[in-house]
Amino acid sequence: MTAVAAPASPELRIAPTVLNRAEHTIEIVSDAGEGAQKCGQIFGAVSAKMGNGVWTVEIIPAEIQPPPRTAEGASGNRVRFGTGPVTNGGDETNLVIAFNEQVLLGRHRLGALASDAIVLLENSWATSSNPDIRSAWDKTLAELSTTSYRIIEVPMEQQCLTIDENPRKGKNMFALGLLAYIYDRSLERIDEQIAYAFRKKSEEVYNRNVALMRLGVEWAAANLDFRIEVPTHPPTEALVVMNGNEALGMGALASGMELCAMYPITPATSVSHYLAEVFSKFGGILHQAEDEIAAVGVAIGASYSGKVAFTITSGPGFALKTEFIGLAVITETPLVIIDVQRGGPSTGLPTKVEQSDLLAALFAEPGDAPRVVIAPATIEECFHVVVTARQIAETFRTVVIILSDANLSTGVQPFPRPQLKKEWLAPELDLAPVKQGQRPYEWDARTGTSPRSIPGQPGGMFTVTGLSHDEGSKVAYGAGVHQRATTMRSRKLAVLQQTLLRPAINGDQDGDLLVVGWGSTKGAIEEAVERARAEGIRASSVHLTFLSPLQPGLKEIFSRFRKVMTVEINYSDQPGDPFITEENRRRGQLAMLLRAQTLCDVDCWTRVPGEPLRPGFIHQAIRDAALTLTGARP
Amino acid sequence: MTQCAILPMLDDDEREFALGDYEGAVARWCPGCGDHSVLTAVEKLLVAEQLKPEQTVFVSGIGCSSRFPHYLKTYGFHGLHGRALPVATGVKLHRPDLDVFVVMGDGDCCSIGAAHWIHAIRYNIHMVAMLLDNSIYGLTKKQTSPTTPQGFKTNTQPFGSFLPPLNPLTTTLGTTNVSFVAQTAEWVPAHLYATLRAAYRHQGFSFVRILQRCPMYTQGMYEAAVRDPGMIELLVHDDGVVAPELDKIYRNRATHDPSDLDSARRLAEDSTRIRLGLFYRNESRARYDLLRKPPKVTSSERIALLNQELDHYAV
Numbered sequence: 001m002t003a004v005a006a007p008a009s010p011e012l013r014i015a016p017t018v019l020n021r022a023e024h025t026i027e028i029v030s031d032a033g034e035g036a037q038k039c040g041q042i043f044g045a046v047s048a049k050m051g052n053g054v055w056t057v058e059i060i061p062a063e064i065q066p067p068p069r070t071a072e073g074a075s076g077n078r079v080r081f082g083t084g085p086v087t088n089g090g091d092e093t094n095l096v097i098a099f100n101e102q103v104l105l106g107r108h109r110l111g112a113l114a115s116d117a118i119v120l121l122e123n124s125w126a127t128s129s130n131p132d133i134r135s136a137w138d139k140t141l142a143e144l145s146t147t148s149y150r151i152i153e154v155p156m157e158q159q160c161l162t163i164d165e166n167p168r169k170g171k172n173m174f175a176l177g178l179l180a181y182i183y184d185r186s187l188e189r190i191d192e193q194i195a196y197a198f199r200k201k202s203e204e205v206y207n208r209n210v211a212l213m214r215l216g217v218e219w220a221a222a223n224l225d226f227r228i229e230v231p232t233h234p235p236t237e238a239l240v241v242m243n244g245n246e247a248l249g250m251g252a253l254a255s256g257m258e259l260c261a262m263y264p265i266t267p268a269t270s271v272s273h274y275l276a277e278v279f280s281k282f283g284g285i286l287h288q289a290e291d292e293i294a295a296v297g298v299a300i301g302a303s304y305s306g307k308v309a310f311t312i313t314s315g316p317g318f319a320l321k322t323e324f325i326g327l328a329v330i331t332e333t334p335l336v337i338i339d340v341q342r343g344g345p346s347t348g349l350p351t352k353v354e355q356s357d358l359l360a361a362l363f364a365e366p367g368d369a370p371r372v373v374i375a376p377a378t379i380e381e382c383f384h385v386v387v388t389a390r391q392i393a394e395t396f397r398t399v400v401i402i403l404s405d406a407n408l409s410t411g412v413q414p415f416p417r418p419q420l421k422k423e424w425l426a427p428e429l430d431l432a433p434v435k436q437g438q439r440p441y442e443w444d445a446r447t448g449t450s451p452r453s454i455p456g457q458p459g460g461m462f463t464v465t466g467l468s469h470d471e472g473s474k475v476a477y478g479a480g481v482h483q484r485a486t487t488m489r490s491r492k493l494a495v496l497q498q499t500l501l502r503p504a505i506n507g508d509q510d511g512d513l514l515v516v517g518w519g520s521t522k523g524a525i526e527e528a529v530e531r532a533r534a535e536g537i538r539a540s541s542v543h544l545t546f547l548s549p550l551q552p553g554l555k556e557i558f559s560r561f562r563k564v565m566t567v568e569i570n571y572s573d574q575p576g577d578p579f580i581t582e583e584n585r586r587r588g589q590l591a592m593l594l595r596a597q598t599l600c601d602v603d604c605w606t607r608v609p610g611e612p613l614r615p616g617f618i619h620q621a622i623r624d625a626a627l628t629l630t631g632a633r634p
Numbered sequence: 635m636t637q638c639a640i641l642p643m644l645d646d647d648e649r650e651f652a653l654g655d656y657e658g659a660v661a662r663w664c665p666g667c668g669d670h671s672v673l674t675a676v677e678k679l680l681v682a683e684q685l686k687p688e689q690t691v692f693v694s695g696i697g698c699s700s701r702f703p704h705y706l707k708t709y710g711f712h713g714l715h716g717r718a719l720p721v722a723t724g725v726k727l728h729r730p731d732l733d734v735f736v737v738m739g740d741g742d743c744c745s746i747g748a749a750h751w752i753h754a755i756r757y758n759i760h761m762v763a764m765l766l767d768n769s770i771y772g773l774t775k776k777q778t779s780p781t782t783p784q785g786f787k788t789n790t791q792p793f794g795s796f797l798p799p800l801n802p803l804t805t806t807l808g809t810t811n812v813s814f815v816a817q818t819a820e821w822v823p824a825h826l827y828a829t830l831r832a833a834y835r836h837q838g839f840s841f842v843r844i845l846q847r848c849p850m851y852t853q854g855m856y857e858a859a860v861r862d863p864g865m866i867e868l869l870v871h872d873d874g875v876v877a878p879e880l881d882k883i884y885r886n887r888a889t890h891d892p893s894d895l896d897s898a899r900r901l902a903e904d905s906t907r908i909r910l911g912l913f914y915r916n917e918s919r920a921r922y923d924l925l926r927k928p929p930k931v932t933s934s935e936r937i938a939l940l941n942q943e944l945d946h947y948a949v
């Protein structure tokens with residue numbers, strides 16, 4: 001259904017209907033380069049500041065500048081916000097602002113929009129001088145007229161032209177104004193946020209953007225017959241709001257690491273964009289190396305000679321780093337590696353989320369190369385995990401891999417402001433002489449750990465080597481030596497494992513179904529479990545932060561449920577697919593790991609949709625799994 | 635050296651280092667291997683320059699030549715095949731106070747590590763990079779390397795190497811921001827030493843190609859040149875490699891001003907004779923290590939700065 005909103009004179013206007021909602025999900029979609037992302041980011045930040053729970057995520061086309069006005073080229077931002085905390089992107093979108101009908105069509109075809117979605121659609125295309133555009137418009141609106149969306153045409157370009165001769169540049173702020181009116185957002189806070197977003201631009205740019213935003217507010221006030229109220233609760237504690245990659249970057253600053261070497265790769269690069277701006281102030285160096293191999297080599301060289309260093313990458317780059325990771329393991333050089341996962345294999349889905357690097361993170365190297373793997377589940381954890389990773393790497397003289405993903409990297413969520421501590425920072429280099437007689441790998445047989453000496457320390461001179469070696473770092477191929485050294489490196493993981501907490505169970509401590517997840521799916525899984533429990537399904541969930549070593553108690557926890565099932569964003573064969581049997585079925589990566597480690601019959605429900613798993617879909621999977629249980633025992 | 639463990643009060647500057655202070659494990663190269671001579675020259679340099687063993691790091695890749703750090707008693711990093719330069723880059727970026735030497739084989743540097751080689755030249759970070767070029771893969775037993783002469787029979791190209799060899803000198807001299815390129819031969823110890831000394835004293839990335847005999851797999855490759863100094867042309871200049879003791883033996887001499895890049899490239903390109911000496915030196919090239927020197931920041935300052943950062947993101 002289409003309605004053209006006509007400007008009404010103030011005295012004729014009826015007060016708008018106010019719809020009350022506990023949460024709402026909006027998106028702004030445009031051609032790439034029209035600034036929809038900025039609009040969404042500012043809206044998300046302002047909503048968080050006003051006291052809504054918020055989860056923002058980018059809608060990114062695969063190409064930088066896809067052809068304009070195409071269904072595949074939709075670019076923008078999606079914001080889910082609510083009165084309570086919001087832990088994930090949720091299901092479908094309730095309100096869309098689209099800068100052309102084609103990007104709207106793209107979102108419609110992806111099933112991104114709720115059936116009763118409100119659509120605010122730029123209508124300048126209807127009267128375009130280009131007959132192709134006019135006919136595309138007519139055709140698309142005809143297709144969409146079969147839906148029950150409420151489509152409201154908005155003359156965005158016509159309005160923006162009154163302020164800016166390039167409407168492509170101004171529509172995003174006009175759209176922000178529409179949202180500000182609809183959701184009653186604080187204009188002062190929006191002004192502040194615009195000032196921050198354009199802090200590198202001139203005063204004139206700021207003024208024009210504010211004017212465009214206010215024009216959007218005025219137009220909406222004069223023309224829309226509804227407003228939507230999502231009540232806010234001003235936050236009681238200090239919060240910060242940022243995306244996962246910024247959180248990783250800030251976590252690195254809080255950890256006191258001083259060197260990051262990387263090679264650009266989506267979706268990890270923005271961590272380095274952030275660090276590139278601020279790191280040197282903190283005494284740090286962001287080194288863009290000639291490739292990923294060099295990047296990890298530089299990080300290892302730096303770590304070897306002083307403070308733990310780190311490298312950031314995504315799947316294809318991680319693959320290149322594996323030989324060096326093995327070297328760091330055998331030389332016991334502390335190292336932190338951040339892998340912001342994307343869809344794979346190979347170049348795969350560069351901008352889209354997947355959790356397919358788990359087994360590579362654990363096992364990619366030839367030889368036995370035990371290392372620590374940690375997966376943050378929230379934006380807040382992205383911050384703190386880097387501090388933890390640095391500490392573990394140094395304490396255990398080991399490699400720590402952080403598995404984030406494309407969902408966390410661009411997801412924006414408020415979280416309690418970290419109360420920074422000096423203990424988080426890497427200590428200053430200690431170049432005191434090495435204790436006389438101390439050998440380079442003086443393994444404590446109880447823990448596998450050994451003190452590390454660095455260049456500059458008198459008396460500690462030795463040559464590290466990737467060859468098998470003894471305590472003295474002497475190359476030694478003897479069976480006994482290799483067995484012992486390999487044992488010592490492995491023992492460190494066992495010792496670390498003993499210090500970890502059992503994972504907390506979300507929901508009842510026992511029941512029919514236990515969902516196990518890791519990484520960015522936590523919010524969606526817990527929301528789905530809540531919904532299932534509300535229907536009477538006896539489901540609970542646990543979320544694993546440590547993947548290597550695995551947290552203690554898993555087997556015992558699993559034994560309290562009739563069925564255990566992982567939910568992951570990676571591939572698994574689906575039972576019932578052609579040729580798939582119990583024996584040949586390839587399972588989700590965490591499921592494989594848990595089966596091997598616990599001997600429990602862990603099932604999995606995994607998908608690779610190139611987008612975060614929606615809680616609604618997980619909910620359905622839980623229902624289906626519960627049904628098989630009751631089917632088995634009527 | 636007077637043991638600092640015995641006399642811990644001794645000021646650093648009063649320590650005096652002798653050859654024994656730099657000696658590590660007994661070298662395990664084949665008898666007659668040219669790598670022995672390089673080790674001797676390097677030890678002599680360490681003594682002459684009185685480098686503090688704990689402040690000195692030798693980084694290598696994998697190969698016969700890359701065993702080098704084990705035979706010294708400095709800090710050493712025997713890493714991965716082809717990847718010595720990234721590790722050395724990391725060391726030097728994080729710890730500019732250290733003296734860094736890199737030892738690579740021809741497979742190491744010019745084949746598997748070629749990308750790093752090109753970029754290390756351009757970064758121009760202060761360190762000495764030695765290419766121990768025996769024109770063969772030694773450790774893995776006689777396979778063709780990028781610098782193997784055309785027609786030379788190896789285990790992977792038994793009917794003779796197919797292609798003309800890569801010229802490490804022209805490659806280096808052709809790379810943007812190159813700052814020091816020299817060639818020497820391990821069988822001319824005085825030249826080897828003088829070259830390494832010049833390389834060490836150069837402020838920037840010093841690339842030294844050392845022609846190296848491998849009696850095991852390329853026996854005879856340099857035999858004629860060893861016997862007949864007339865086959866070698868020394869590049870001489872007051873600003874170049876200066877080794878007056880060679881004057882009487884090496885009579886083929888060409889005066890070459892190491893600041894002249896065009897002439898350096900011409901001399902390097904011409905393969906009719908073996909030229910030893912300093913091809914190019916330029917200390918005014920951009921240095922990545924100097925450009926990337928961050929300030930020292932205390933932990934209180936860090937926390938204050940990070941709190942300012944968090945303020946930008948505060949709700």
Ligand SMILES: Cc1ncc(C[n+]2csc(CCOP(=O)(O)OP(=O)(O)O)c2C)c(N)n1
Pocket residue numbers: 696697698699700715738739740741742743766768770771772773774779
């Ligand atoms: C990634 C990798 N590929 C291959 C090897 C096997 N390998 C070890 S040394 C070497 C070549 C050695 O030749 P060179 O670098 O010229 O050194 P040399 O032994 O002649 O001193 C090769 C191919 C390896 N160690 N690592």
Ligand code: SF4
Pocket residue numbers: 662663664666667668669698699768772773847848849850851
């Ligand atoms: S094989 Fe050749 S390079 Fe290797 S140690 Fe023997 S002589 Fe030297």
Ligand SMILES: [Mg+2]
Pocket residue numbers: 697739740741766767768769770771772779
């Ligand atoms: Mg060789």
